[in-house]
Amino acid sequence: MTDLDTSSVTMLDGRQTTFGELADGRVVLVVNVASRCGLAPQYEQLEELQRRYAERGFTVIGFPSNQFLQELRSSEAIADYCSTTWGVTFPMTEKVRVNGKNAHPVYRQLTAHPDAEGKAGRVAWNFEKFLVHPDGRVRRFRPRTAPDAPEIIRAIEEWTAVPS
Known part of the structure; x- marks a missing residue:
């Protein structure tokens, strides 16, 4: 168990849990999302990853944020937008x-x-991605890296590979 696993998380519906309970031993793609961002079409690709890799021990977790002033006001509005517009089924906080x-x-x-360029620190913008392995390893991808970019797909497939 990592420190990340014990971090408290409140879901969009108000339910309390921890990151570890949400992850449940799976590889997780953590993404700070925003409904009014120009990168919001990434929701569709995130949902495709969720559907494609869920059975291999993978999940996306969306963390809505208004830190860049592009998220809707209420949890209900966020849930409705994500479900209606993009068909989102992955967990959202x-x-x-x-x-x-x-x-x-x-x-x-x-x-x-750090990301692939060795830069750690602040989230640059909406839709920054962190791929988290159950053992605590993290790979970071910047906002403009699409969820279906080859480097993300390779990392997901590597970390969810079924041992032979």
């Missing part, structure tokens, strides 16, 4: 902060991990 002293504990831990 309540709105969180991803940067600064009031950042959600999950993001305080994840932002310590």
Whole structure:
């Protein structure tokens, strides 16, 4: 169990849980999402990853954030938008902060991990992605890296590979 696993999380419907309970031993793609962002079409690709790899021990978890002023006001509006517009079925948390002293504990831990260029620190924008392995390893992908980009697909497939 990692420190990340014990981090409290409130779901979009108000239910309390922990990151570890949500992850449930799976590889997780954590994404800070925003409904009014120009990158919102990534929801469709995230949902496709959810459907394609769920049976291999993978899930997406969306963390709505208004830190870049592009998320809807209420949890109900976010849930309705994501479900109606993009058919989202993956778990979604309540709105969180991803940067600064009031950042959600999950993001305080994840932002310590560098991306492919070796840069750690603040989330740059909406739809930044963190692929989290059950053993605590993290791979970070910047916002403009599409969810179906080859480097993300390779990482998911590597970490969800069925041992022979």
